[in-house]
Amino acid sequence: MIEEFSNTIDSLNKVQHYKPHKHICLLAAIRYLAERKFSENRIIYDDAFKRIFSSIFREFSKKDDRDRPYNPFFHLRSLPFWILVPNLGREKELAESTSIGGPSQLHTLVSYARFREEEFISLRQPEIRTKIEQIIVEILREYAYGEIDQEQNPYNKAGNKRNESIFFCDYLSSLISTSIFNENAIAESQAVNPLFRTIHTSHPLVDILDTELRQKTGKHVILTGHAGDGKTTIAVEIIKRLRGFSPFATLDKPLERREEVEAQRLCIIKDFSEREARADMALIDELKAGQRRFMIISNTGTLLDFFKGNATSWQINPVEVESRILTAISQVRGVSELEFAGVEFIVYNLAYIDNLNLAKAIFNRMLEPENWKGCFSCSREGFCPVKYNVELIRSAQEQVTERLFLLYRRMYEYGTRLTIRQLTSHLAYIITSGINAAHVHKKMLQKKTDFLFFNRLFGDDGKSPDISAKEMKAIVELKRQNLGTLFNSGAEMKLWIKPSLHSSIKVFASAKDLFSDLRKVGMTALTVSGIGPTPEQARKQARRLLYFFVSDDTHARQLICDFLNSPNILYWQEWQNKDAVLEKAYRARFSNMVFHVIQEHFTGVRMPEGIGAQDSRLYITLSRKQSEVRQSAQIVITELDWSQSIILELDRTNNAVGAEYTELALKGQGVLEGTNLRLGLPFLDYVTQRHYGEIGNLLNAAYKERLEHFKLQVLKKTAPLNDDMMLVRLRNDNRFKRQKFSISDQEVEVFDA
Secondary structure, eight states, X not given: OXXXXXXXXXXXXXXXXXXXXXXXXXXXXXXXXXXXXXXXXXXXXXXXXXXXXXHHHHHHOOTXXXXXXXXXXXXXXXXXXXXEEEOTTOHHHHHHOOSOOSHHHHHHHEEEEEXXXXXXXXXXXXXXXXXXXXXXXXXXXXXXXXXXXXXXXXXXXXXXXXXXXXXHHHXXXXXXXXXXXXXXXXXXXXXXXXXXXXXXXXXXXXXXHHHHHHSSSOOEXXXXXXXXXXXXHHHHHHHHHHTTOOTTOOOSSOOOSEEEEGGGTEEEESOGGGSOGGGHHHHHHHHHHOSSEEEEEOOHHHHHHHHHXXXXXXXXXXXXXXXXXXXXXXXXXXXXXXXXXXXXXXXXXXXXXXXXXXXXXXXXXXXXXXXXXXXXXXXXXXXXXXXXXXHHHHTTHHXXXXXXXXXXXXXXXXXXXXXXXXXXXXXXXXXXXXXXXXXXXXOOSSOGGGGOHHXXXXXXXXSSBOGGGTTOHHHHHHHHTTXXXXXXXXXXIIIIIXXXXXXXXXXXXXXXXXXXXXXXXXXXXXXXXXXXXXXXXXXXXXXXXXXXXXXXXXXXXXXXXXXXXXXXXXXXXXXXXXXXXXXXXXXXHHHHHHHHHHHHHHHTOOOOTTHHHHOOEEEEEEOOSOTTSOOOEEEEEEEEEHHHHEEEEEEXXXXXXXXXXXXEEEEEOGGGTTOEEXXXXXXXXXXXXXXXXXXXXXXXXXXXXXXXXXXXXXHXXXXXXXXXXXXXXXXXXXXXXXXXXXXXXXXXXXXXX
């Protein structure tokens, strides 16, 4: 079937005056279905289809070709596997039509197109789909570049380093989730791609699982997490190890749904969602028998369905099943144990295992010189934006990588966890911008400075957004968190207002000319007509460049904190070192700031700075949850001496792979022994910004809940006041005045406390 399919596709270019539109339409149709995970055999001529078609068209068209997808969409019906489904009542008209006048007529006649059923079933299989796509792409490449001199042709078959670099560049672009050629964005394709070895990095969990699964007896393993967390990639490497293959070896074919490793009496179920429900009882019997170990890879929903749907077999009610599973997969360390009917499982949840160090290793592998050796003999090296980016990053690779992943860390700590697939996609996009060798060898209208990595990081060229990247998760979150938008007044003064001081800001030599050019444009008062950036755009790009390439410590620290809008992120980074200690000066200063914010939260009263230095008593009062209403007098439930009852300390924990994670925490002393409140980076930043009078970010709802929980801990540990009642009043000098009401049978006594 594949041979017949490929022969038919190949025959389309054997005509005189060949045009690529039918091949582009076929590839667009396959991509259209892939975007929808082949959920149904229906290709609608809509905006999504036209977007995919136009993207491929720009890649492989010539100057006189016209972007008209409606024509090939209609005329592909001459092929046996392309079927047009008419709109109701238009059957005869469609059958008699030999051409199409435009998209309106196509919409009138055609409801949708579909592949013949046998082709559709084949295309759902990743390995077959990849082969068909490769056939089409090779034909399109031959059309677009066949007349180019072989020395200039980026797809010259000669087996040299230049060609290897070309294919590596294309491979990186294929990892980008926004690209139409993103077949390598999923693990099933990576396993059979020989170029995967160039970026492959072992997940730290692989060593743990390898040791666990080599034991003859033990618990079954459940590996869960979000889509794109690398579950299948881990399974592939485990299978390679257990079968004695190199981790860099390429598999002959993608993993089967169920893989057996007889030497270890092990069965690996690659994707639990692909299982057949009617086989559940047989699987449960195998799990209970304990004759072989199982490693089950599953998302949360499928896992719940399997155990809840077979609750009777597990001798437990469905509600209890759900409770146990949700508890197991929500452990912050990323590992827990689970037991049903005597069958024991160890559960690893990749969503709770920090993946930024893994992504950093992948990024460094992308930049390895061996992958780019061929670029130096390429005729277009002087015009290539990809090579320019690689060299620019490598000129200060340690610092650029550190700053890049500090930015990812800021996103992570503020609640945006990217999967390893999303990170890899974004990193590849930063380097290549989604272009490949074919783009470079065509006469590109854009300059190579339109693809600078520090602009593409944010999904734009420094002037306008890249529409194809606007849905990329990392870029969406970068914009949502407004990173790179806060100005450093000191640096801004030296750059734009007092240019004589410019020399005091130093950048790496590799970025000096670029920085100087941006600064010249940024200093102009008016926009100069042309295609270059406006002064405002140039200043934005200069700030981005400085974040990565500033080379003097005098300005670097403040620039980083301002760029990331996080005054404490560098402290946080220092705390991650194993020998880190909390400086006394920081502890004293921050203890007062935290006290101030907590006192405001507990009383609902906004207070000026310095209140903690005057009075270290913390009051928990009866107050309305309305900070906009002044509540100058409140009844005290309990009070404590903050300076004697609370201490700030670094709190270290380990996750499932042994990686250490350190946060600042409030820990109780004396009567509050055992109380604990971990202070994440967002809370620390909020406290600092509030202290310095900045509007800052609103306190995250999750932290408000933590503060309420902390309040409950304090109330349980501290003794309530006796029969006397205490009021605190906020005086005009913003200090609390304490008044006690002593009530006896005959009288009420009021006195200052």
